[in-house]
Amino acid sequence: DRAILEASARHPIVPLEKGKFYTYGTAGFRMKADLLEGISFRVGLLASLRSRKLNGQAIGVMITASHNPAADNGVKIVDPLGDMLEQDWERYATALVNAPSDEQLVEVYNRLTTDLKIDLKIPAKVVYGRDTRPSGHKLVTALADGLESTKAEYVDYKILTTPQLHYLVRATNSEGTPLSYGKVSEVGYYEKLAEAFVRAIRGRRINGTLQVDCANGVGGPKLSEFLKYIPKDKVSFDVKVVNDDVLRPEILNLDCGADFVKTKQRAPPIPKPQPGVRCCSLDGDADRLIYYWADPESGFVMLDGDRISSLAASFIGDLVESAGLKDEVRIGVVQTAYANGASTNYITQHLKLPVICTPTGVKHLHHVAQGFDIGVYFEANGHGTVLFSPDALNAFKNTEPQSPAQKDALDTLAALGDLINQTVGDAISDMLLVEVILAHKNWTLRDWAMTYADLPNRLVRVEVGNKDLFQTTDAERRLSHPEGAQDEIDQAVKKYKDARSFARASGTENACRVYAEAASRSEANELAERVARIIE
Ligand code: 16G
Ligand code: ZN
The missing domain is CATH 3.40.120.10 (Alpha-D-Glucose-1,6-Bisphosphate, subunit A, domain 3)
Structure with a gap:
């Protein structure tokens, strides 16, 4: 306790206005970097607890604010298989970070230890990295202090891409097992x-x-x-x-x-x-x-995440068929409400593959994709990957090919299993995947774009007094609250051809987003404006 108290005093938390709290959102804790030092320290405490709770498996911490401006930063925890922090634990992160004093922080830490039955004698291991933001340096120092004060072993991988850190977490935990994910290094x-x-x-x-x-x-x-x-x-x-x-x-x-x-x-x-x-x-x-x-x-x-998703699903679907695995290996595609309706039609009607819609945020898509033997998931914004189940990977390796074409398909599928990052969306790995597919099909970007025509669409950001009043159902495609709002949106949508629109509260800023698509650009714009006025 003394160690935590003393170290915490060096990394104070910046108090927020009364009634406001820091929250572990879809991207972890993310905000202006000068608010994050104390948070980073406290995330260190949580990472130690999480590692001990999971019997000393390595936990990852990534310091990044992704596409946000340079002055922002963020702290995010990665679970042992390289996926996002288990949802239940987001509450514990929030509880630690919002403890108003160093003493209360220790109290929360001790309470979590007892409530979660964590044995502090189990060794803890944490690996971390950061992006190129200058503020990252100070934040990893605070993080390391949090890890030291809880006697966790740690490895500082310095500057990494987010997917590289996810890779390293999984590689660390699978090292020396039959499921080894690769060498435990950036070079690996x-x-x-x-x-x-x-x-x-x-x-x-x-x-x-x-x-x-x-x-x-x-x-x-x-x-x-x-x-x-x-x-x-x-x-x-x-x-x-x-x-x-x-x-x-x-x-x-x-x-x-x-x-x-x-x-x-x-x-x-x-x-x-x-x-x-x-x-x-x-x-x-x-x-x-x-x-x-x-x-x-x-x-x-532009060829966005929906396009990468449909390209990957089409290519992998063909390979599975050539490999003679059509009846064994179930392929599915996971999207969010932002996916262009034309992509959803193309995947269900042309590729004849099932599509499941989930709420925004990688953790939701990832989870649902794990339910398939091959789960293709992408957000329209370009974040996504393809997950292969152990059964699918075994089938690629162990099926006895009856023809050179079948062997070729099986070998390509096995290679994709290694090429595609299985932990999280990875731009470098996804780019290599796209290049492989274009090379196999001998396609240009134009050929790729010709597979279907996107519906014109418009996304607007709407300032609202209190975004929490806007609650959704049906994977964010409908508003349940405020009452009556959805009826009005339905009325507006009816006025346009091939139209669809929804409104949801942002998970990353205090605003609502309205998405609309329709048969023409002007109709999509008009519909978006109309729905924006409804929720304003
Ligand atoms: C976060 C999510 C991203 C999502 C975005 C939506 C992760 C790692 N990141 O950045 O997937 O598209 O939030 O932001 O899950 P919004 O809720 O503000 O629209
Ligand atoms: Zn990013």
């Missing part, structure tokens, strides 16, 4: 991806240059490092890395990156878009991916 991550990439490409050609905008974040140096691991004699992959300046923190995510491209629906102004070049953007911590190109005729064409 690169080696695993490069090896699987070569196997998945199977000698096919990657056409032209890929220009990758790295949001001036951690993805830049990490992608450049990864590229060194691709054997040039086996795959020729011409990548031009742009917006990879991490030395000027103020330009992080500024007019570039996946969130900029998706929300502004245009290419980053720098470097000047070259017509026809295949481009993609990562976000500030490299867990989101958006593809696009500047077209001399149609202007800008």
